[in-house]
Amino acid sequence: MKNEEQARSLFGISLSDRPRWKQFLICSSGFFFGYLVNGICEEYVYNRLQFSYGWYFTFVQGWVYIFLIYLQGFTPKQMVNPWKTYVKLSAVLMGSNGLTKGSLAFLNYPAQLMFKSTKVLPVMVMGAFIPGLKRKYPPHEYLSAVLLVVGLILFTLADAHTSPNFSVIGVLMVSGALIMDAFLGNLQEAIFSMNPGTTQTEMLFCSTLVGMPFLIPPMLFTGELFTAWSSCSKHPYVYGVLVFEAMATFIGQVSVLSLIALFGAATTAMVTTARKAVTLLLSYLIFTKPLTEQHGSGLLLISMGIILKMLPDNKSPKKRSTAPPPPPMVENEVNSEDNRFQIGIEEAEEKRPLV
Numbered sequence: 001m002k003n004e005e006q007a008r009s010l011f012g013i014s015l016s017d018r019p020r021w022k023q024f025l026i027c028s029s030g031f032f033f034g035y036l037v038n039g040i041c042e043e044y045v046y047n048r049l050q051f052s053y054g055w056y057f058t059f060v061q062g063w064v065y066i067f068l069i070y071l072q073g074f075t076p077k078q079m080v081n082p083w084k085t086y087v088k089l090s091a092v093l094m095g096s097n098g099l100t101k102g103s104l105a106f107l108n109y110p111a112q113l114m115f116k117s118t119k120v121l122p123v124m125v126m127g128a129f130i131p132g133l134k135r136k137y138p139p140h141e142y143l144s145a146v147l148l149v150v151g152l153i154l155f156t157l158a159d160a161h162t163s164p165n166f167s168v169i170g171v172l173m174v175s176g177a178l179i180m181d182a183f184l185g186n187l188q189e190a191i192f193s194m195n196p197g198t199t200q201t202e203m204l205f206c207s208t209l210v211g212m213p214f215l216i217p218p219m220l221f222t223g224e225l226f227t228a229w230s231s232c233s234k235h236p237y238v239y240g241v242l243v244f245e246a247m248a249t250f251i252g253q254v255s256v257l258s259l260i261a262l263f264g265a266a267t268t269a270m271v272t273t274a275r276k277a278v279t280l281l282l283s284y285l286i287f288t289k290p291l292t293e294q295h296g297s298g299l300l301l302i303s304m305g306i307i308l309k310m311l312p313d314n315k316s317p318k319k320r321s322t323a324p325p326p327p328p329m330v331e332n333e334v335n336s337e338d339n340r341f342q343i344g345i346e347e348a349e350e351k352r353p354l355v
Contacts, residue, residue, distance in 0.1 A: 008199075008261060008262065010026060010027060010030060010200075010254065010255060010258050011030070011251075011254070015258065015262065020262075023258075023262055024259075024263065027255050027256075027258045027259045027262065027263075028255070028271055030251050030252065030254070030255030030258075031255035031256050031259065031271065031272075031275065032252075032275055032278065033248070033251060033252070034248045034249050034250070034251035034253070034255060035249065035272075035275055036275070036278065036282065037244075037245065037248035038245055038249045038252060040282070041241055041242075041244065041248070042245070044241065045057075045238065045241055045242070045245075051228075051231060051235075051238060052102070052104060053101075053102075053224050053227070053228035053231070054097075054099070054100070054103070054104065054105070055098045055101075055102060055218050055222070055225075056219060056224050056225060056229070056232075057101050057228075057242055058094065058097045058098045058101055058215055059212060059215045059216075059219065060239070060242050060243075060246070061097075061242065061245070061246040062094075062208045062209075062211070062212045062215070063212075064242075064243055064246035064247065064250065065204060065205075065208045065246065065250055066208060066209060068250050069201055069205045072201060074201045074202070074205055078199075078202065079202055079206065080197040080198055080199075080202065081191065081195055081206070083206065083210065085191060086203075086206040086207050086210045087210060088187065089184070089188065089191070089207050089211075090206070090207045090208075090209075090210035090211030090214065091211065091214050092180045092183050092184050092187065093180075093184055093208075093211050094211035094212070094215050095176070095177070095180050095214065096177045096180040096181050096184055097177075098215060098218060099173045099174065099176045099177035099180070100112070100116065100173075100174065100177040102173055103173040103174040104170075105170070106169045106170025106171075107167060107170035107171070107174065111170075112170070112174055115171070115174040115175065115178060116174060116178065116181075117148065117149055117153070117273050118149045118153075118178065119178050119182060119269060119272075119273075120148065120149065120272075120273050121145055121146070122178065122179070122181070122182035123181065123182050123185050123186060123266055123269040124137055124141070124142065124145060124266045124269070125182070126183060126186050137266060143308060144270065144305045144308040145269075145270065145305070146305075147301050147302070147304050147308065148273045148301075148302055148305035149273070151297075151298045151299065151302035151303075151304075152273065152298060152302060153298070154294055154295075154297055154298035154301065155294070155295050155298030155299065155302070157294070185265030185266075185268060185269055186265045188203060188260050188265065189261075189264055191203065192260060192261040198261075200254050200257035200258055200261065203257050204250075204253055204254060204257060256268055256271075256272065259271060274302070281299070
């Protein structure tokens with residue numbers, strides 16, 4: 001049973017009874033909305049307020065997710081997978097989120113996007129090795145991914161000259177997040193494929209609840225738990241921003257899980273890369289940063305990659321036989337066939353030994 005056959009919905013909007021392009025449009029719209037708000041909030045909190053507590057903010061975000069899922073009426077009794085299914089996924093998810101948010105303390109937002117935008121390539125490669133997937137992609141999809149990645153790198157390298165904020169620690173953190181991202185989407189797709197009854201809500205609830213304890217050791221080891229608690233207590237409005245960001249990201253997370261379930265991890269990674277380009281452009285427009293010709297070149301390559309991805313697969317249709325159809329049998333030929341069949345029966349009767 002394929003995961004496309006499983007009835008799916010997104011916040012009450014039925015997806016299963018709609019054509020594929022409408023499914024893609026609905027899921028992508030929810031994803032873009034959630035993560036565009038997320039990007040603006042992150043830039044405000046990390047770069048404007050200088051609050052760089054990635055592990056702690058991920059922990060707060062997890063509690064908001066659980067509360068929102070509880071309001072939707074989901075309970076563990078509705079689970080179709082055992083808890084152990086989500087242990088590896090949860091560790092990768094929380095590690096990716098914590099490292100991604102924490103890297104903003106050492107990298108500016110566009111620089112972080114430059115590294116994160118490359119995840120589509122390792123996701124496509126890793127899909128060939130994940131049990132239950134063994135994905136293979138046509139050459140034009142790899143070319144599309146390369147164009148997207150190169151375009152975003154050009155864009156962010158241009159930013160490195162206008163508002164540089166690079167650090168070796170930040171690069172190591174975002175690289176670790178990138179490695180985990182390569183596993184994350186493929187593991188999620190594998191769970192959806194092996195058990196199509198898995199819902200997006202179950203996936204998010206279980207991976208969040210199981211993953212939150214993984215955040216405690218790095219918070220204690222770095223001392224971030226107490227530092228972040230003290231800083232946020234002095235500026236309680238930060239919690240308001242975090243809750244608002246988490247609510248928007250919740251919409252984006254459920255939407256991206258819908259994309260993975262319906263279209264696969266690689267296609268979803270392409271959508272997330274395109275979203276990064278839009279977020280980056282909005283970052284320049286909202287926070288009034290200068291745009292250069294190199295920014296324009298990057299946007300051009302990004303657009304080419306998106307258009308190439310939208311092209312249909314050139315699958316060669318099955319070859320039809322060029323031989324002319326056999327002529328219809330006329331009545332005399334039919335009678336001769338019947339006569340030969342009857343003669344064969346009579347000969348067999350004569351050769352049969354008498355008992």
